[in-house]
Amino acid sequence: MKEILTLNQLSLSFGGLAAVSNLDLTLTEGELVGLIGPNGAGKTTVFNLLTGVYPPSSGTIEFHRGEAVHKLGGMKPHAICRAGVGRTFQNIRLFRTLSVLDNVMIAQAQRMRYGLVPSFLHTPKHKRTEQKIREESMELLRIMDLADKAGELAQNMSYGEQRRLEIARAMATQPVLLLLDEPAAGMNPAETAQLTELISWLRKEFTLTILLIEHDMSLVMNICERIYVLDHGLLIASGTASKIQHNPAVITAYLGEEVGDA
Amino acid sequence: MNTRFPSWLIKVVALLMTYLIVFALISAGAIDDYVLITMVTICINIILATSLNLITGFTGQFSLGHAGFMAIGAYTTALITMRFPSIWAFLGGVLLGAIIAAIVGFLIGLPTLRLRGDYLAIATLGMAEIIRVLLLNFEFTNGAAGLSGIPRNVDWTWLFVFTAGSVLLISNFLKSIPGRDLIAIREDEIAASSIGINAVRAKTLAFVVGAFFGGLAGGLYSAYFYFIKPDLFGFLKSIDILIIVVLGGLGSLSGSVIAAILLALISTWLQDFPEMRMIIYGLILVVIMVFRPQGLLGDRELSMDTFKRIVPRRRKGTS
Ligand SMILES: Nc1ncnc2c1ncn2[C@@H]1O[C@H](COP(=O)(O)OP(=O)(O)OP(=O)(O)O)[C@@H](O)[C@H]1O
Ligand SMILES: [Mg+2]
Numbered sequence: 001m002k003e004i005l006t007l008n009q010l011s012l013s014f015g016g017l018a019a020v021s022n023l024d025l026t027l028t029e030g031e032l033v034g035l036i037g038p039n040g041a042g043k044t045t046v047f048n049l050l051t052g053v054y055p056p057s058s059g060t061i062e063f064h065r066g067e068a069v070h071k072l073g074g075m076k077p078h079a080i081c082r083a084g085v086g087r088t089f090q091n092i093r094l095f096r097t098l099s100v101l102d103n104v105m106i107a108q109a110q111r112m113r114y115g116l117v118p119s120f121l122h123t124p125k126h127k128r129t130e131q132k133i134r135e136e137s138m139e140l141l142r143i144m145d146l147a148d149k150a151g152e153l154a155q156n157m158s159y160g161e162q163r164r165l166e167i168a169r170a171m172a173t174q175p176v177l178l179l180l181d182e183p184a185a186g187m188n189p190a191e192t193a194q195l196t197e198l199i200s201w202l203r204k205e206f207t208l209t210i211l212l213i214e215h216d217m218s219l220v221m222n223i224c225e226r227i228y229v230l231d232h233g234l235l236i237a238s239g240t241a242s243k244i245q246h247n248p249a250v251i252t253a254y255l256g257e258e259v260g261d262a
Numbered sequence: 263m264n265t266r267f268p269s270w271l272i273k274v275v276a277l278l279m280t281y282l283i284v285f286a287l288i289s290a291g292a293i294d295d296y297v298l299i300t301m302v303t304i305c306i307n308i309i310l311a312t313s314l315n316l317i318t319g320f321t322g323q324f325s326l327g328h329a330g331f332m333a334i335g336a337y338t339t340a341l342i343t344m345r346f347p348s349i350w351a352f353l354g355g356v357l358l359g360a361i362i363a364a365i366v367g368f369l370i371g372l373p374t375l376r377l378r379g380d381y382l383a384i385a386t387l388g389m390a391e392i393i394r395v396l397l398l399n400f401e402f403t404n405g406a407a408g409l410s411g412i413p414r415n416v417d418w419t420w421l422f423v424f425t426a427g428s429v430l431l432i433s434n435f436l437k438s439i440p441g442r443d444l445i446a447i448r449e450d451e452i453a454a455s456s457i458g459i460n461a462v463r464a465k466t467l468a469f470v471v472g473a474f475f476g477g478l479a480g481g482l483y484s485a486y487f488y489f490i491k492p493d494l495f496g497f498l499k500s501i502d503i504l505i506i507v508v509l510g511g512l513g514s515l516s517g518s519v520i521a522a523i524l525l526a527l528i529s530t531w532l533q534d535f536p537e538m539r540m541i542i543y544g545l546i547l548v549v550i551m552v553f554r555p556q557g558l559l560g561d562r563e564l565s566m567d568t569f570k571r572i573v574p575r576r577r578k579g580t581s
Contacts, residue, residue, distance in 0.1 A: 051456055077455035086456075093453035095446050097561060106446045109439040110458035119438035120431045126438060133439075173457050 001028040003064055004177060004209050005050075010059035012049055019045040021233040022059070027177070032203055032210045034224035034241075036217075038253055041230040043213045044090055047179050051087050052077040065176060082110070086175030088166040090182045090213070096155040100146055100165055103154050104137040107172035137172060144168040144198070160191045164198075171202070178202075180212045184219050196222055221245070229253065269565070281422050288418055302416070302486050304526045305425040306479050311506040311518035312432050313475035318504070319512035319561070320436060321468040322448035323375065324383040328503045330390030331473040333495035334366060335359035335480030337403055340412045340490055352415035356424075356481035363477025364470045366393075371469035375462060390500055397492040408491025409484075416486040424482055428475050433515055435471060444468050448513075509550060511557030516564035521557075 005027040012020045020042045027033055035043050048054050050061060052075050061072040063083060070083045095103050112133060118126035141147045144164045149157060154165060163183055170178060183199070184192045196219050203210055214220045220227065221241045229237040229244060231253040237244055244250055284301070287293045293301075314328045338359030343352050366389075374385040397403045435441045443464045446454040455461050484490045506525055510517030528546060532539040550558070 053452065076460070077452070078458050078460045081456055081458035089453065089456075093450045093456075095449035095453065097449060098445065102442065106442050106454075106459075107457040109442070113439055116440070119435050119440050122434050122438070129439075169457060 001030070003027070004029045005064070005211075006060075006062040007046075008060045008062070010046075010049060010061060011057045012045055012054055013057050018233045020049065020230075023230075023233075023235055025228055025235070025238075027209055027211060029209055030203070030207060032200070032212065032223055032225055034220040034227040035211055035213045035230065036215070036220060036227060037230035037236075040232075041253075042233040043230055044181055045233075046230070047087060047181055047211075047213065049073075050080075050179060051085060052080045063177065081173055081175075084174075084176040085179065086170035086173050086177070087179040088163070088170055088181055088183060090185065092162050092166060094154040094162055094165060094169070096153070098154060099150065100152055100154055100157065101134070101137055101141065101150040103165060103169050104140055104172050105133050107169045108133050108137045108140070110173060140168050140172055143202075144171075159186045160188075160195075163187070164195070167198075167202075171206070175208070177209045177211070180210065180214075182213050182215060184214060184216045192216055192219055195219070199223060277426055281419075281426075284422075285418060298418070300526055300530050301418075302421060302482075304523050305421050306483050306486075307503070307506055307522040307526065308425055308519050309428045309475055309479035309482070310503045311510065311522050312429050312515050313472045313479070314503050315507045315510075315512065315515060315518045316432055316436070316444075316475075317468050317472040319507055319514070319518075320441070320448060321444040321465055323465055323468065324379060325386040325469075325472075326383045326497070326500050326504065327386035327388075327390030328472070328476050329495040329497070329499035330386075330393040331363040331367060331476030332480035332483065332499065333390075333393050333397060333492065334363040335477030336484040336490050336495065337397060337409070337480075338362055338477070339481035340409045340484040341402065343413045343415060343485060344409065344411065347413045349415060352413070352485055356478055356485070359481040360474045360477040363480070364474040367470045367473025368466060371466040371473075372462075375465040375469060387497065387500070390495070390497065394492045394496055397495075403492070406491065406493070408489060408494075410489040412484050412488050412490065414486060414488060416482055421482065421486075424478065428478060429515065429519065432471070432475065436515070440464065440467060445513075505547065509547065509557055511559040511561060513561030514557065514559040514563055517557055517559030517562075520559065520564070524558075 003026055005025070007023055007025040010020060010023040011018065023046065035046065037043055045054070049056050050072060052072065056073050059073070063070040063072050063085065065084050072080055072085070075083070095106065112129050114125055114129050117123065138147060138150065141150055144167065146161060146165060146168060149161065154162065157165060163186070167180070167183065180199070184195055187195060199210065199212070200223055202208060212220070212224065224241060226239060227241055227244045228235060229250050236249045236253055237247045284293065288298070310328060310332060314325065317323050317325050335356070336359070339352065339355035342355035342358065370386070370389045374382055377385055398406055403409065436444070443454065443459045446459060447461050447464055451461050480495070506521045507518055509525065510519070510521030529539070529543060532542055535542065
């Protein structure tokens with residue numbers, strides 16, 4: 001199997017706080033991998049490094065796509081997205097006052113741009129492209145079971161729907177690597193089960209590689225083939241779910257809190 | 263309001279009617295020069311406010327320098343038409359003024375749009391002040407005395423064409439991919455970047471487009487009012503435009519149009535009370551902002567749907 005993502009000694013400090021220290025992590029194509037750890041372990045910071053929100057203090061991030069190798073460490077967020085990395089956010093970041101459909105259409109449109117003249121004059125080219133964007137976005141909403149909410153404002157959706165909409169928006173950019181930051185947070189068990197199935201299905205249907213942060217252990221243990229465990233910015237364990245569950249370092253790290261809940 | 267007619271047709275008919283009715287009234291002498299001046303002010307303010315709304319309301323970039331772009335357009339048009347007093351020179355001058363304003367917008371936007379909030383506001387304020395001071399000191403702009411005897415090339419027809427055209431173009435732009443990108447950035451810049459939007463580029467584009475129409479409005483101003491001087495385009499003018507935008511609603515083009523009309527009517531009416539004028543004007547602004555802090559229309563647009571929603575309800579009630 002081919003490697004798609006390679007982190008090499010990746011570090012980031014905020015002032016004196018080492019949020020991520022010397023992290024080595026690799027993903028191979030098509031894997032679904034979990035990234036877990038107690039609160040403040042540095043999980044979200046890893047995503048922010050991967051998507052260019054922060055440049056790393058040191059270390060490298062290599063993203064392989066076909067023959068191309070993108071060094072994500074020095075790239076801007078929009079360029080990283082265009083290279084094929086999509087993400088969702090722990091504290092949901094939707095375009096709140098826009099409709100559900102607009103949220104997806106804006107993402108979908110990024111691959112089908114037209115010039116300024118069609119934008120100002122609404123030429124036939126504008127109409128054709130808009131039509132296409134709309135259709136493809138509706139298709140995505142159907143997949144995500146949000147089609148009947150297309151016209152509603154994003155901010156009026158339920159918590160679970162907002163999380164699904166964020167995934168739909170990320171998928172609209174056609175990523176090959178998808179980063180999900182606590183996709184089940186705030187969901188009830190039934191919703192979580194549904195989401196678990198959806199994530200597995202998406203991965204197969206779109207041949208995605210997925211890295212997933214999650215506190216809900218049932219979800220993680222269910223679908224992740226491998227798991228990385230962070231604590232205080234350090235990698236303390238990695239391996240299969242069963243191996244991780246019995247790792248003494250992991251148990252100690254989680255002892256302060258209840259496992260499977262946060 | 264019949265649903266069998268497409269809404270664009272209703273819009274075209276409504277625009278044509280407005281144009282023809284006013285044209286007829288002017289020809290018949292029912293609209294005198296004094297009323298016409300108010301109408302010119304309204305139209306120019308509509309262009310200024312909608313173009314600033316694009317920058318501040320839709321993209322979320324707080325700009326305090328819109329009068330600077332207006333000044334560039336006004337001086338360009340004036341200098342050209344004073345030398346070549348033809349209608350083509352007027353049209354070319356307005357266009358050139360708008361283009362120069364857009365270029366200045368680009369040059370200033372590129373470095374400053376990385377700044378956020380208050381910093382950007384101060385940077386744009388500084389930009390407009392620099393333009394004003396340059397105009398004060400250049401020889402060819404005739405310094406503080408300004409330029410007078412600018413040929414009047416603007417009549418109702420041109421005014422209408424430019425105003426309706428500007429609002430239509432800005433409105434179309436906002437309903438296109440680059441326009442929606444701007445709204446996405448306003449809503450959440452980090453999320454917008456994460457789906458592939460180049461935020462710096464998009465914000466610069468908003469600034470350039472806004473500056474273009476600001477310059478265009480300035481060109482119309484000098485081609486109607488005979489006389490311009492740098493102080494007409496100072497900080498207070500930028501604030502005046504911002505007031506229209508905030509009052510109408512950040513993120514609502516129709517709000518800007520309505521507020522431009524409303525404020526012009528209020529200040530015309532207040533001219534009968536010269537001593538009390540600024541006090542009453544200020545009080546009205548305070549009252550509106552207290553009761554509608556989001557502006558008259560918030561971030562919504564007045565559309566055919568709005569009428570459809572209101573009209574049938576009334577009909578049911580009365581019949
Ligand atoms: N922008 C920032 N500035 C300063 N410190 C930060 C910043 N972002 C994160 N941190 C700190 O870095 C550490 C790691 O934070 P991070 O959000 O990555 O944790 P996490 O593993 O995602 O935790 P949680 O499970 O609560 O989401 C925390 O101590 C946090 O306070
Ligand atoms: Mg987190």
